[in-house]
Amino acid sequence: MNNKISEGILFTDFYQITMAQVYFKEGMHKMPSRFEYFFRHYPDYGAHKAGYCVNAGLETFIKWMMSVRFDDESINCLRQHTDLSGRPVFQEAFLEWLKNEGNFNSLSIYAIPEGRVIHPNVPIVVIEGPIALAQILETSLLNHLNYQILIATKAARVKESALGRPVFEFGMRRGPGMAVNAGARATLIGGADFTSNAGISYQLGYKPKGTHAHSMVQAFLALGKSEIDAFRACAELYQDSSVLLVDTIDTLRSGVPNAIKIFTELRDKGYKPLGIRLDSGDLAYLAIQSVKMLDNAGFNDVNIVLSNQLDEIIIWQIITQIRSEAARYGVNAENLINRLIYGVGTSLITSKGHEALDGVCKLVAVFKNSEWKSTMKLAENTGKTLNPARKKIWRVYEDNGKAVGDFLSLDTEKPYDMDEIILRHPMDNTKKRILKKSDIFKIEELLTVIMDKGQLVYKFPSIEEIRKTKEIDMANLHSGVKRIIFPHEYHVSLTDALWKIKENLITKIKDEIGRQ
Amino acid sequence: MNNKISEGILFTDFYQITMAQVYFKEGMHKMPSRFEYFFRHYPDYGAHKAGYCVNAGLETFIKWMMSVRFDDESINCLRQHTDLSGRPVFQEAFLEWLKNEGNFNSLSIYAIPEGRVIHPNVPIVVIEGPIALAQILETSLLNHLNYQILIATKAARVKESALGRPVFEFGMRRGPGMAVNAGARATLIGGADFTSNAGISYQLGYKPKGTHAHSMVQAFLALGKSEIDAFRACAELYQDSSVLLVDTIDTLRSGVPNAIKIFTELRDKGYKPLGIRLDSGDLAYLAIQSVKMLDNAGFNDVNIVLSNQLDEIIIWQIITQIRSEAARYGVNAENLINRLIYGVGTSLITSKGHEALDGVCKLVAVFKNSEWKSTMKLAENTGKTLNPARKKIWRVYEDNGKAVGDFLSLDTEKPYDMDEIILRHPMDNTKKRILKKSDIFKIEELLTVIMDKGQLVYKFPSIEEIRKTKEIDMANLHSGVKRIIFPHEYHVSLTDALWKIKENLITKIKDEIGRQ
Incomplete structure (x- = not known):
């Protein structure tokens, strides 16, 4: 077009x-x-x-x-x-x-x-x-x-749920057309650390992130080679940044053991292996088992990238499940959680649910x-x-620095000079409260x-x-x-002066209707 | 950018x-x-x-x-x-x-x-x-x-629900960034008759559609004029294509009566008034009451454009409600339904729910x-x-012309030459059925x-x-x-030959894992 x-x-x-x-x-x-x-x-x-x-x-x-x-x-x-x-x-x-x-x-x-x-x-x-x-x-x-x-x-919520661990935006393949570029930008603002989207990353001055796909392992298999050959080819090229995808064949019986062999080779050459990625199955269970195998092989700080339909609720659930179950397998839950990286795709770029x-x-x-x-x-x-009306917008902070509310005033009002500010609920006429100058630690125009x-x-x-x-x-x-x-x-409120203008206008229009 | x-x-x-x-x-x-x-x-x-x-x-x-x-x-x-x-x-x-x-x-x-x-x-x-x-x-x-x-x-579903009545795509204001252009194109393919999106309409050779916004009525009111002045200004400019938005002040007490006055003026000048738009409240109830007032004034074929959070389910519900309630108010339900036009916004351009x-x-x-x-x-x-595997895709029709199923074959298979086609479920190994040549009215490569x-x-x-x-x-x-x-x-199936290749590959990979 x-x-x-x-x-x-x-x-x-x-x-x-x-x-x-x-x-x-x-x-x-x-x-x-x-x-x-x-x-x-x-x-x-x-x-x-x-x-x-x-x-x-x-x-x-x-x-x-x-x-x-x-x-x-x-x-x-x-x-x-x-x-x-x-x-x-x-x-x-x-x-x-x-x-x-x-x-x-x-x-x-x-x-x-x-x-x-x-x-x-x-x-x-x-x-x-x-x-x-x-x-x-x-x-x-x-x-x-x-x-x-x-x-x-949505990105801010995902980041909160991830307890500060890295979040990678992976959604461009199922996001809304070219708007995934604007969407990726918004995820970087809201909470994603990086995105897989190469073009928008470079345009905004970021390095895009990624691992590899199942197709790479499949291609090696189709040529009569093996999963470990695919892993080795990847690791030789990206010695300090290889994240190996371990679920093409069988996560715990093939992927993780093969990744450990490759990580051992990297370590022998003086490189520090970066991570594995889990993309299917019970991610919490597989993360626990994978970490157990990695720890046994001496890779106590290899990261685990999780992906597959993640959102803020599923991340919360995975963390909860790890905290409940890791100890049973002899794995330290908090150590594992601090090695997790979340690849969040469709749910983030489409704001799943809303x-x-x-x-x-x-x-x-x-x-x-x-x-x-x-x-x-x-x-x-x-x-x-x-x-x-023309208006100004204010945010009020209390003395611990926390924001306690926003309010809308007339353009001409100077709330920072008032002894008390009468605040009205924007929709509910019966709700009113008074903010005293002494309650206000800081007031900021937005x-x-x-x-x-x-x-x-x-x-x-x-x-x-x-x-x-x-x-x-x-x-x-x-x-x-x-x-x-x-x-x-x-809390979001109107000043009493603004509220009165609104009430007067409503009354005036209702009178008009009555006269017709 | x-x-x-x-x-x-x-x-x-x-x-x-x-x-x-x-x-x-x-x-x-x-x-x-x-x-x-x-x-x-x-x-x-x-x-x-x-x-x-x-x-x-x-x-x-x-x-x-x-x-x-x-x-x-x-x-x-x-x-x-x-x-x-x-x-x-x-x-x-x-x-x-x-x-x-x-x-x-x-x-x-x-x-x-x-x-x-x-x-x-x-x-x-x-x-x-x-x-x-x-x-x-x-x-x-x-x-x-x-x-x-x-x-x-989604557009096809909305159009089905609308029983063939016109559907206008109105979603660009809440859709995903510039992808609303690709989205509007998709709605025109799937079932929308027109879109409000001016640029993509012209680019694709369509005329964009629209009515007017509440802001136009508000602007007239703020100048000391009235809703009817706003309607008249609009109708004088767009004599045969004015759709008047009637809910800025009060739909039944102000908007519809004012629209009827303007339509009368248009009719006196020899023009055929086009329609009103309802954008808030109980759309089914307001449509019935509006049509009653329009009919009483002799405007028996003015259209009613409905908008406000519509999707295929809400349209279905509105039609159901009209069929249940119109007669009680002396309005012919089917006549009203055949005058409805649906402006479908956010739910369509974002595929609400999925x-x-x-x-x-x-x-x-x-x-x-x-x-x-x-x-x-x-x-x-x-x-x-x-x-x-490399494969071909086929669609089978029965003698009433209806499509009964699609199947995937090997690239080399010629299903139109076979006396019977053994079809397998793509996921469930236990499901198998046989399609006889005599059951097939037409077979089409896709x-x-x-x-x-x-x-x-x-x-x-x-x-x-x-x-x-x-x-x-x-x-x-x-x-x-x-x-x-x-x-x-x-039904979507695999031919037996394709299914066997799949089974063999699965067995081979599982054997590989066993050997490790």
Whole structure:
């Protein structure tokens, strides 16, 4: 496919363009507007649920945004689009405007940086600028952020479950098309140490990781050679980095004994063998038995790479099983657990159990007659009623450094100057609490300027820097919030002033309906 | 991101390249080999399960394959990759070979065409050629086919559930990054009539579809105008294609009455109003009430577009609810159902409930000493033992035209000449059945030559042609196999000759283990 059309500025929902034309026709297209991107719920994987998310995708989105515009080719696509009567859907005046001003150079973007821990109903990215262009940008923002946050969050959970041991991302073969590159990037942010994906690794400045496949052993066997010949060929080439896959024939009767012979040869030549990989069967049991054989042969620090349908729950289960059973076989459980490496594939790159973050991008204010006016949408489902107005986002820490909650204020409020902050639940009108100045150890504003009217004013951090941000934020979460199953709920609130604006808007719209 | 590295030939698992170097070092790299791509299980969505899959992704994969090669940039990435001791992982002789012959121009590809209905354990794509290059190609094959088959299959299920009514793909905002383009293509193959994704629609020669968003109504409200002003602005611009979103304020008290006013204006001007969209609340109930109001105003053929978390089960439930309840409100259920259009988003583009097809690509034979030698892999899980040898794939039809089963034969077998075909279950040794010539109405070979030693010898059909292929295959499936819940199991078998080769290889490998 020539992807120029499908990955350029037309990477958007069609209705964004038809709405842009409505705005153009009404003379509203340049009206400054504010759209906020947020998600409503943490991923819920079925039997388990997240208590936090990890922000990712911003740089990918911004670089896309800066690289696209309406050019002749994309405008021609629109020009040729006719309605049921055969008339052009898009008028020439509108196409002319798109040709001249159809880019994102007039928009400002505010965002919470990548790697930060984030929560529901908190704006993560804000677009301000001409409504017609903000509308066209909306789909791409949703697309890039929803997927990368989803995957970074899953990676953080897997890493927590792995108790800090290395996690390798192995999912590209079953992940969603070319998006596995964005997905692999998100796993590196969220918790994977490396990925098997060669191209994205090199592009991001990482070394890809891998072992070998069953096919290599099979090929040797088909030539009348043996598993050990295959292992030896591999070990001779990659003397200090060979991880031998031991389950092509029979893990404990063939694979591990053959690996030990090869490791002995390597040791005799002065090399330190790296590891074996288990890819089928009862991984906990096989890990215990393999380590026992390796230890008996004097390889007390060879790693065991586990793979095959792993996720945060299966890793937790494997560790639990090893802790219960290893001693029975004379193996030290904690020593074994500290030699494990997890190759996590499909479940990570697809966020198994929860396929999509429910992020939305909503119009919350427009600028008219020299002032910002808040906008509102009621809904059949009250949980979907949005939080209007231009606002700021704050995170509050207690004196042990732990984050205790996020809240949304009006743009003009200065909560760090207030003696007490009245906080309201974003959905439940009956819930209210008061935060006293003395309860607050630190208060931090979360949104940063990324683009100022089309100018990039933000220096994108490296993946390593983003990882550090994530580690600091994770360390500042209460452990109850990080629990894999049934996590404690982190507080997200509105200030009383913002809450009142929301209530007034709801009342006003309901009055309108009553009058009709 | 500069995606040249990550979307070029390095779009592969790193171990494919390290294995290629092992083969090179052993002088095996040019050995002709045969890899077969197949999946092991139909998607299982939890409470429901597929009884068939729809093939998709081949053209995307082949075009990628033909467009990439090892160039200076990708080779430099490999050259700079050092091991733990700081030595280069890849030797110059190997890199030199990659530079000269590191492309897919020597490979042959056989495949089942896109749009065909496909089943587990049946090879869908076959790679034949030098083992080192086939290995490097494996990941991309898996990636492209696994995702598109998964999504085309979900789309086919949604379309079946929709009883033939139009399905619009609306998922790009929550789908997986740029892969939503490949995903949208797969939905068009599998069952979606249109997609909201503007770029991929134009690229594939379709018209994208859409309505408008809540934000458009909100923007008008914020300017002191009303919902009806927003509707009118939209209807004046898109006179014969306006679908008005009626749930921004209150569906039945505001949205539908306002839409009816606008439709009346359109009708007075001689236009035929197209439809309304319901996006929240109890969609079945709101559809009944909306249609009642529309009918009372004389709009008996305005469409109702439904959206909000739809999938094949929710659509089925909505139709069931309408059939139970419409009459109570004086609405004709079948008339209403025949006016419904389904906007299906997240659940379709992410295959909600089953995130990844379990497709694998396995080495089944290598060519040595002038003959093809079958290869085998045992496994801890017996269900993963593969079917060896070069083979052909056949589909058998009974005299009513329905497909009754697929089977795999040796490449040299001619089943259409046999008086009876002994068929074996691929996993269960105890299951065997005999197909008599008289039972066979038609027998069809499924694999087609796509690339012959690097030459494209296949003309890619248009999406429209692929859709027709899919419709024919769907019509030839027994309805029990198409059932959304608990489908009947379609038969996939091995010929007795192929089965014997498999048994012999298993015995031989087990003997090997015994001798060690």
